[in-house]
Amino acid sequence: MSRTDGRKQTALVLLCAAVFLDSMDLSLMGVALPAIGRDLSLPESTLQWLMSGYAVAYGGFLLLGGRMADLFGRRRTFLLSLAVFAAASLAGGLLSAGWPLVVTRVVKGLAAALTAPAALSLITTTFAEGPQRNRALGVYSLAGATGYTAGLIASGLLTEISWRLVFFLPVPVALLVLVVAPLVLPSGVRADGAREEFDAAGAVAVTGGVLLLVFALTERNWAAGVLAVLLLGAFVLIERRRSAPLVPLEVFRSGTVAPANLAALAWACATIGWQFVAVLYLQGELGYSALATGLGIVPMGLAIVITANLTGKLIARWGLGRVAAAGMLVQGAGILLFLRAGAGGDYLTVLLPALVVHGVGNGLSFPSLNIAAVADLPDERQGLASGLVTSAVQIGAGIGVAVLAAVTTLGESVLAGYRIAFLVAGGFSLAGALIAAYGLRSRRPAPVPAA
Known part of the structure; x- marks a missing residue:
């Protein structure tokens, strides 16, 4: 391995570590909330905002984060936002009042919204399009997926000792990345006159x-x-009239950008919404503890890891559309296999196969959609493309959780409500598969690398 290749691989590890932290923080709070509430005597409304405050800030600032990465420098944006993320994590572990804790979660969500698109655009501008970039994006997607699973497990373990450790956990990892990253990350490209042409009105609206x-x-x-609809409509009008818009609307006419983002939205509605309901099912219906729930999901994480490592080769042979559509269908099959579970579903014969099948589908679809979302765009728009697809996933997660939580109340019994939710999640997966199959079919397979 050459020195240049070694620097690239080290940079990839550091960027993946950051997105691992962002994803892990989505799941770390869930198990710790009851302990925080008991220790600090917090009402349920405040505890809920420890979860939703992070998600709202993360989803809301992603587009702005992607554009900032393009305009002000990807490495600079990445390092500054990661430093804020670490500082907010440290402050959260030291505080003992409800709303100050919520503020730290909102600040962390904002920092993650800047870190994620900067990291993804650094990867796409560091690795050449084709098999090399596909492999790098597969590792990146894998880091995000496993971060969520790791958060479930770590939260259960750390909460047994002290809920404050849940806040402190990201700090040493973030500090390590901040020390090493300036040595290996490329400085990136900033457009001339970026600050003068910054679309403030569009940024506020979107x-x-x-x-x-x-x-x-x-x-x-x-x-x-x-x-929200009125503001987003105003955003479209603003972008049409701006000479240097925050989100040039023509990017959605560039190859696979629009269908990849729609499929990513459906992907998140299905998989994140289903995971939310599945955790409730495991704990509420089957009586699993928080730690047992996290450990039970480990095989799904392993299936994602193994499959994601193979996805780049499959894309090179079969193309983005086929692999993404197949992955969505497989993950949907895993969701529907949960319909076999009843009030006392056996783990080995019922739950485990469903989790593994779902993980295989995730490992196929998520990397494929990330690659499709940033393909065909020049380097100076990679941050924007990264912000778009990450925003689509976050908004899809919000839609999926809201819809599936609502439909669980429609059944004649609690178990019937869960089954309705699993069917709806499977429907989201099918919609994503259709979008990927038809919207990404024009994308040619990436060239097979030379031996």
């Missing part, structure tokens, strides 16, 4: 609109939803 949309889905607040 960020406010997405924030309110995620908030409306989380809180089921219809007034916020209407205002």
Whole structure:
């Protein structure tokens, strides 16, 4: 391995470590909330915002984060936002009041919204398009997927000792990345006159609109939803009239960008929504402890790891559309296999096969959609493309959780409600498969690397 290749691989590890932290933070809070509430005497409304505050800020600022990475420098944006993420994590572990804790979670969500697109665009501009970039994006997608699973396990283990460790956990990893990253990360490219041409009106409209949309889905607040639609409509009008828009609307006419983002939205509705309901099912219906739930999901994480390592080769042979569509169908099959589980579903014969099949589908579809979302765009728009697809996933997660949580109340019994939710999640997967199959079919397979 040459020195240049070694630097690239080290940079990839560091960037994946950052996205691992972002994903892990989505699941770390879930298991720790009851302990935090008991220790600090917090009401349920405040505890809920420890979860939703992170998600709202993350989803709302992603587009702005992607554009900032393009305009102000990808490495600079990555390092500054990761430093803020570490500082907010440290502050959260030291505080002992409810709303200050919520503020740290919101700040972490904002920092993650800047870190994620900067990291992804650094990868796509460091690795050449084709098999090399496909492998790098497969590792990146794998880091994000396994971060969520690791958060479930770590939260259960650490909460047994002290819930404060859940806040402290990301700090040493972030500090290590901050020390090493400046030595290996490329400086990146910043457009000339970026600051002078920054689209402030578009940034306010789209960020406010997405924030309110995620908030409306989380809180089921219809007034916020209407205002979100109005702001997003205003954003489209602003972008059409700007000479240097925040999100040039023509990017959605570039190859696979639009269908990849729609499929990513459906992917998140299915898999994140299903995981939310599945965890409730395991704990509420089957009586699993939080730690047992996390450990039970480990085989799904392993299936994602193994499959994601093979996805680049499959894309090179069969193309993005076929692999992404197949992955969506397989993950949907894993979701529907949960219909076999009843009030006392056996883990080895019922739950384990469903989790593994779902993990295989995730490992196929998520890397494929990430690659499709950033393909065919020049380097100076990679941050924007990264922000778009990550935003699609976060918004899809909000929609999926809100919809599946609502439909669980439609059944004649609790178990019937879970089954309805599993069917709806399977429907989301099927929709994503159709979008990928038809929208990405024009994308030629990546060239097979030479031996």
